[in-house]
Amino acid sequence: MSRRGSYGVGARIGWLEWLPWVAALAVFIALPQYLPLGARILVYILFALSLDLILGYAGIITLGHSAFFGLGAYVAGILGAKLGITDPLLQMAAAAAAAALLGVVTGTVILRTKGLTLLMLTLAITTILLEVANKATGLTGGADGLSGIVVAPIFGQFRFDMFGKTAYLYCLLALFAGWWVTRRIVYSPFGTSLVGIRENAVRMHAVGAPVYFRLVAVYTISATMAGCAGALLTQTNQFVGLNVLSFEFAGELLVMLVLGGVGRIYGAFAGPLVYMIAQDQLAKQFPEYWYFGIGLLLVAVVMFARGGLLGILDLAVSRMRRASP
């Protein structure tokens, strides 16, 4: 079901909502060989969650969300590789702050526009950042990428090991925090007003809502989360490439979210999970044609399930309910 705040319906966490966390812990215990892939999926889920907040709830359409992810990734990387700041939480805080600053500055400008203009402006921002990162080779490594990133043990205790155990749990905790914050926002009066803005901005103006400020606020929150996701990727890979700022990456994220289901919170979980597992398996089976399989999957979802994978699930559940006496 689509999840959103309501003045009439409670916001208690249902048992099904614990399922992803139980599954994630089960993977940690039962499938240790997949932890590096699992950590990457968790990072992408956090990133998709940040996009869902603005696209699914506030209706802000963007093709440049990778700007915040990429900035967070580079800030964490530069701190660890060039400035000797190796504490992972400090790196994460700096990445979040930088992404938040970029979010509030760019949001203040671009959220005065909408539609195609807004789409182009979001694209322009990430393209500018990509070019800056490409040219600032001394700082970012340019096209070769930024390597030699040092990440100290978390709390001085938990070292990032070669099997990816620490990284997986670290990403899982970060995602849990992101999910908790997102859920609170979505169910709050603020989140409910965002849905109002998405549904009918004209009416929200007419009831006295400061529409523009709310949009800038949620855009900044979302940018902060995306920056954290970027920092996580840097810390778990200890490498940053230019692709984190690319338009293709932003597009890929959008595809993942659409695949899972927009404006549902858990669509941001299902989309990256299915997309990346499919990518992993298809790339092994058909190294040259794996994108074809992803394309087919997306076409099927767009044609037959506009609500994404969770939309299909919704449909199935409601049919079963109707069928049962």
Place this chain on the structure above:
Amino acid sequence: MSPVLETRQLCKKFGALTVAENIDFRLEAGERRALIGPNGAGKTTFVNMLTGRIVPSSGRIFLGGDDVTEQAQAARVKRGLGRTFQINTLFRDLTVLDNVALGIAERRGVAGRLWRPASAYDEVRAESEVLLAALDLAVDAGSRVLDLPYGKQRLVEIAIALGLKPRVLLLDEPAAGVPSVESGRILQALDSLPGDIAILIIEHDMDVVFRFAHRITVMVQGEVLVEGTPDEIAGDRRVHQVYLGESRRD
């Protein structure tokens, strides 16, 4: 006593086209006023200027004696200006209760809060339910607006505006497009609106206008043609010529 709503020499031009010209208008507290005129007379443009949706080319707007011409829509709403729309402008995918609660939460200053769930704001829900009950919409509180018949959707329009507890309410064709079987409920709702609210109603249905309004303002081609009591307007020859046709209303 100063009027609750006043305009002075209000003009709006779109390039060479003048859609409102030197409109001087006063609405007193508790007054029931109708704004009528043929299609294209500039009525909705006038309302949109009052609410701040359209910026006037010149002239001033006063709300409760204060100049609000430069103020944004949200600021005017907070000063007590509510409106409904000619075409339903609702949150179609949300429940009737949430449609009303969104406005009430804004008025109460809780809509921007981030931490507690919306459902924990019992006072917002309770006020919404009372308002819906007053408009016979209580049974539909949990229904999505898009699942309601059109007449009830028009009532939700009014409910949202009333939730703002306005001092001035602008009703843009509240009964437009409503089948006659359902329009009675809307008229009943209009009759039961609190007496202290000043109401400006734009309406083409003359039965509604003459039943509801204490005074009537007639607009033609962006200008105020005449203003008076229903009897004065009914007897005004210019109104018959430009708006009602030559046949007199008995």
